[in-house]
Amino acid sequence: MNYTPASIEAKWQKTWSATKAYEPSDDFSKPKKYVLSMFPYPSGRIHMGHVRNYTIGDTFARYYRQQGFNVLHPIGWDSFGMPAENAAIKHGVHPKKWTYENIATMRGELAGLGLSFSEEREFATSNPEYTAFEQGFIIDMFNKGLLYRKQGFLNWCPHDLTVLANEQVVDGGCWRCGTPIVQKEMYQYYLKISDYSEELLESLKTLEGKWPKQVLTMQENWIGKSYGLEFPFKLDSESESKLGAVYQSFDVFTTRPDTIYGVSYAALAPEHEIVRHMLSFGLLDDATADAIKAMQRVSARDRATSPKEGVSLGINVLHPLTGAKVPVWVANFVLTDYGSGAVMAVPAHDDRDYEFATKYNLPIKAVIFPTEGELPSGCAYTEIGTLRESGEFSGLDNVTAKASIMDYFEANKLGKKAINFRLKDWGISRQRYWGAPIPLIHCDSCGIVPEDKAKLPVALPEDVVINGEGNPLEHHPTWKHCMCPKCGKPATRETDTMDTFIQSSWYFLRYTVKNDFKEAFDKEALNYWMNVDHYIGGIEHAILHLLYARFFTKMLRDLGYVNSDEPFEHLLTQGMVLKDGAKMSKSKGNTVDPGALVEKYGADTARLFILFAAPPTQELEWNDSAVEGAFRFLKRFADRSQYVNVTDSLPNIDHSSLSKEEKAARKKVYEALKRAQEVYGERHTFNTMIAGVMEAMNALNEQNNTDVWTEGYWILTSIMEPIIPHLCWELSTNLFNGKNFGVQTVREEVFEVEALSLGVSINGKNRATIEVGVNESQEAIIEIAKASVEKWIEGKEIVKSIVIPGKLVNLVIKG
RNA sequence: GCCAGUGUGGUGAAAUGGUAGACACGCCGGAUUCAAAAUCCGGUGGCGAAAGUCGUGGCGGUUCGAGUCCGCCCACUGGUACCA
Incomplete structure (x- = not known):
């Protein structure tokens, strides 16, 4: 057979589509497999990473179909997001037009790869129906207290009047105009992922062996559970009156209660309540106040890389065990949103505290000493050791001391054991146009009220001005004006839209029904198809997307929509596609266009090469002549069918x-x-x-x-x-x-064979190969083996002979 | 810094404790051809004329036997980053 991929592939793609060959059956008595490759963002054209991702998924889907499974293998589009708005700013094209045109292009490109997707379940997350269902969930979450509004600090560009994502802050300035960004405190909506920290961590265990270890570890670290002691630092009477008797104490959290006798100062985050109080009541001299305000303006990200600095607040707290006065400082390395935003500082046993204390000449008091050898000088000692100068706890090893000190605090009501998570609530507000509006309404009388569910979706207006300045929804002349669903008086819509990670947190659930299904889910179908049996995608989603999707599934479970605890049964993280040792990217100019490849060799060659060049989890180095080799194999495969x-x-x-x-x-x-x-x-x-x-x-x-x-x-x-x-x-x-x-x-x-080929090795080193009959006895095999290596064993004593059936004979010699 | 991953021919890679380098790419040689492409056949880890010998990042260990298991170290890649 002459191999002509262009005509063969076009013919079969047409046939598959016409015969609906890849639509799953509604017969729920059949065994099922749900195979899903992470859906793409419609950026314009597909790239090799997509080819790899969807080829791997398609291979699973087709295999399971041959094995007799009812297979769900859907595709869709993660179609809200900034690039569409950036295109609007740059080229004046409407985000919707840009997005849906890209989808049309990419749909065609994917079809050309012969991927066996269900066509009846394809959707884009920017479709109004999808937004309506999503807003319905959000309202449920709001009603249940899982969505709340609070003030938070955000990157703000004073020139463009907009909030910027961390990724949009380049060298401390706005990525568009370069104006230095400031930290602005604004109202934001948050999802209470922190309510689920413990479960998100716990149920990682159920994924062991089914998800890559690396991903499980990354999520574990991200959630970041730590055990320690929380206790209040009481202000001394002088300081208390200085603060106008508003505060008596502030809480701190430590994982090292064993070092408590080494405390030499306490440090507050620049945003700490007490600091703000002192600023607003003029309790600080100008220089101190200015220094604190300067710290507040620095973004969290930049603080992480800045040198440690701080100022003394001129107030003191009392050490909970010794009663000694401990000075209180503000320090730029204390995070406002972890623990209570305040720490006890033990410079002798903590690197950060040490650096700070050295800079400001604060006392450094060692209380833990190595069991052997000397205390190192010039740095903090953070290893295990024995306590000294620690009151009744002196002489204990620090691990025991940690437990004893916590018990002591609890027994004397000085503090309590506490668990802290690194995972913070998920801020979902974006001051952007191309996203799903948050379906809430601000009413002067009723406060924040959800939109009437029957009126969903709260859809985006199409007539908007997108110029990169401010929020287009905020600036729209009429869109935000509405009536309060509760009291009927004039009210204002929330103009924030949702983070696009919200859409990708539940799309896999929606695929369980056809597009024309009028509700979000059909319980029977959902229970039949979930969980996703094989989820395939890039390692770059190891934390955010996969964590959010797990969180959403649990939330929707608790809202009564879903039965699953964990959405993805098996996870396969594919490696990157490289060329010349670097990730393919337009800026590096090392891309290979999948379209051109398919045109030259056909989709089968592209698929064969991409699966043959490396195992799917490993990086794949592009090689033009190896592609050629894959094509040659296909030609031979076609040609030899003549026999x-x-x-x-x-x-x-x-x-x-x-x-x-x-x-x-x-x-x-x-x-x-x-x-x-x-x-x-x-x-x-x-x-x-x-x-x-x-x-x-x-x-x-x-x-x-x-x-x-x-x-x-x-x-x-x-x-x-x-x-x-x-x-x-x-x-x-x-x-x-x-x-x-x-x-x-x-x-x-x-x-079944008559003769076996065995390797003969001496002391584990291969020396010869012998042929023996299948039924040959061990003794006979050893004799044959000896004969084959005569020159090696001459004059030597054979201490041991090992026969591994069907594999080899090992002779152990001495002398 | 911490966490994870990866180190095997000229290259991509195989080897599920048992004959290291399967299968490809590349290269070399041959056939076919006026010639080339395509195709087909053969060779190809290093050193050595050969017999051999050395070889899986390094050093040690376990084992009759280690690329594979254990310990320490080195290099590269990715993630994360002041989490008290």
């Missing part, structure tokens, strides 16, 4: 009557099948499976028995179909009337 008989069934072959080459060919074919079963089922190293098929092809080519060729193609076109579907459908239809797609059975007879 195959047209048939509807597997030929019967009398194995014992075959020649050595014929037997070898059958063996290779069935080895490839075994490998395929293993690879599709568990290992997912498609490269080794393809290598097995290539070996089988090489072996088939060493013989000319038509039945052996026919059997070989019957099996190989079946196991290769998930990878190179177009050519396999063509061959299978022409040769086997399509009858060979399905479960293949391994014929053990082909693995």
